Amino acid sequence: MNCLVLVLAALVAVVTGETCTGAQVEAVGFTSQDATIVTKIAYIADFTLSCSNGAKDISLYAETVDGIVGVARSVDGVKYQVSWVEDVATASSGERPIKLYDEQGYASLRKAQRGSEDTSSVQAIATINLYHPGAYRGPWVQSETMAILAAIFIYYYALTQKTRLMA
Amino acid sequence: EYSISNHTEEPSCQLTTVLCVVLGGTTGRLHTHSVSCGAALLLSKMLCYLILALAFVGGVFSEGEGEERARLLAAKRVHNLYLVEGRDIVVQYSVHNVGQAAAINVQLTDAGFSTEDFDIAGGQLQVKFDRIAPNANVSHTVVVKPKKYGYFNFTAAEVSYQPSEESAEIQIGYTSEPGEGGIIAFRDYDRKFSPHVFDWMIFALLMIPALLVPFLMWYNIKSKYATVPRSKKGKSD
Numbered sequence: 001m002n003c004l005v006l007v008l009a010a011l012v013a014v015v016t017g018e019t020c021t022g023a024q025v026e027a028v029g030f031t032s033q034d035a036t037i038v039t040k041i042a043y044i045a046d047f048t049l050s051c052s053n054g055a056k057d058i059s060l061y062a063e064t065v066d067g068i069v070g071v072a073r074s075v076d077g078v079k080y081q082v083s084w085v086e087d088v089a090t091a092s093s094g095e096r097p098i099k100l101y102d103e104q105g106y107a108s109l110r111k112a113q114r115g116s117e118d119t120s121s122v123q124a125i126a127t128i129n130l131y132h133p134g135a136y137r138g139p140w141v142q143s144e145t146m147a148i149l150a151a152i153f154i155y156y157y158a159l160t161q162k163t164r165l166m167a
Numbered sequence: 168e169y170s171i172s173n174h175t176e177e178p179s180c181q182l183t184t185v186l187c188v189v190l191g192g193t194t195g196r197l198h199t200h201s202v203s204c205g206a207a208l209l210l211s212k213m214l215c216y217l218i219l220a221l222a223f224v225g226g227v228f229s230e231g232e233g234e235e236r237a238r239l240l241a242a243k244r245v246h247n248l249y250l251v252e253g254r255d256i257v258v259q260y261s262v263h264n265v266g267q268a269a270a271i272n273v274q275l276t277d278a279g280f281s282t283e284d285f286d287i288a289g290g291q292l293q294v295k296f297d298r299i300a301p302n303a304n305v306s307h308t309v310v311v312k313p314k315k316y317g318y319f320n321f322t323a324a325e326v327s328y329q330p331s332e333e334s335a336e337i338q339i340g341y342t343s344e345p346g347e348g349g350i351i352a353f354r355d356y357d358r359k360f361s362p363h364v365f366d367w368m369i370f371a372l373l374m375i376p377a378l379l380v381p382f383l384m385w386y387n388i389k390s391k392y393a394t395v396p397r398s399k400k401g402k403s404d
Binding site: 032036038039042046072074150154 | 246247248249250251254255256257259274275288289290291293294295296297298299305306307308309310360362363364367370371378385
């Protein structure tokens with residue numbers, strides 16, 4: 001059954017010419033870094049795809065936190081964009097790998113999911129690492145708090161010295 | 168949109184004529200046998216309505232090829248607590264397909280953020296999705312930075328798609344509108360929300376002479392007389 005699917009997929013690929021071999025991605029990533037004014041952090045990866053066999057106009061699917069979604073393309077079909085949002089509280093800093101699949105990869109992924117098989121056996125054609133340095137949520141300690149603490153400390157020191165003198 | 172394609176007038180006219188001929192005899196003219204024609208008209212009208220009702224019900228429940236269409240619902244949301252000049256505005260577009268067929272060549276265009284008022288920090292404002300399967304949804308995010316402050320009306324973005332693989336017509340729809348928002352000037356936001364660390368440093372610098380001078384005076388005297396424990400010659404602050 002698997003063989004049949006693969007043969008069919010290969011046949012489809014030959015007919016439509018949509019496989020991409022040797023995929024190279026050039027990606028520019030953006031994540032929101034100021035969490036004081038936004039309620040959700042946006043993760044955006046803009047990239048262009050170049051294939052060594054010169055295939056163009058390829059539909060891609062990406063694996064993100066929302067599941068397997070279709071990748072948006074610019075109208076001329078050259079630039080792709082993967083994007084999603086996460087809550088400020090649950091967003092963690094660090095690398096986020098985004099795996100890209102073409103149509104055959106997507107079909108075999110769906111088949112693996114339906115059959116509850118291991119989805120990591122399907123090869124992605126490329127992977128993008130989106131780095132999120134962490135969003136600024138405000139200072140750890142407010143500066144007014146520090147000023148009040150300093151004032152209390154100085155007053156306390158002066159008071160103890162004075163009572164020691166008077167005693 | 169489902170529309171009733173058969174016309175309501177013709178069948179009843181034809182049916183009326185037939186019934187009049189049958190009931191009224193050989194002439195076939197409506198006015199010669201008015202009573203029987205009136206009854207025939209009423210009967211034909213009822214029959215027409217019955218046929219139309221059956222056709223409508225049949226059309227709604229049938230899963231014929233002409234009825235399967237994709238239907239896209241699109242929402243545009245701004246995920247911001249405050250809209251500040253020069254800072255990020257996170258805009259998310261989500262498109263759901265609630266129809267029975269896949270939507271082909273879905274194009275999402277947002278012309279509401281003009282380049283003279285906004286900088287695009289990340290994402291593209293005009294994208295297309297090749298295919299959205301039935302009961303599937305996609306989401307697209309753009310981050311813009313406003314260049315000016317003031318009231319800004321967030322308008323709807325446009326979505327155009329082919330409702331099914333066979334049809335060549337383009338269906339156009341619009342996303343939801345977030346509405347009007349006020350973009351705060353940066354200096355007002357900063358005055359209210361920044362930590363003002365620099366201002367506190369200046370304050371501390373100004374307070375230092377007022378604190379240091381008495382402290383040094385007391386310290387000099389204390390170090391001179393520290394060996395005599397019961398000395399009352401301390402200068403109190």
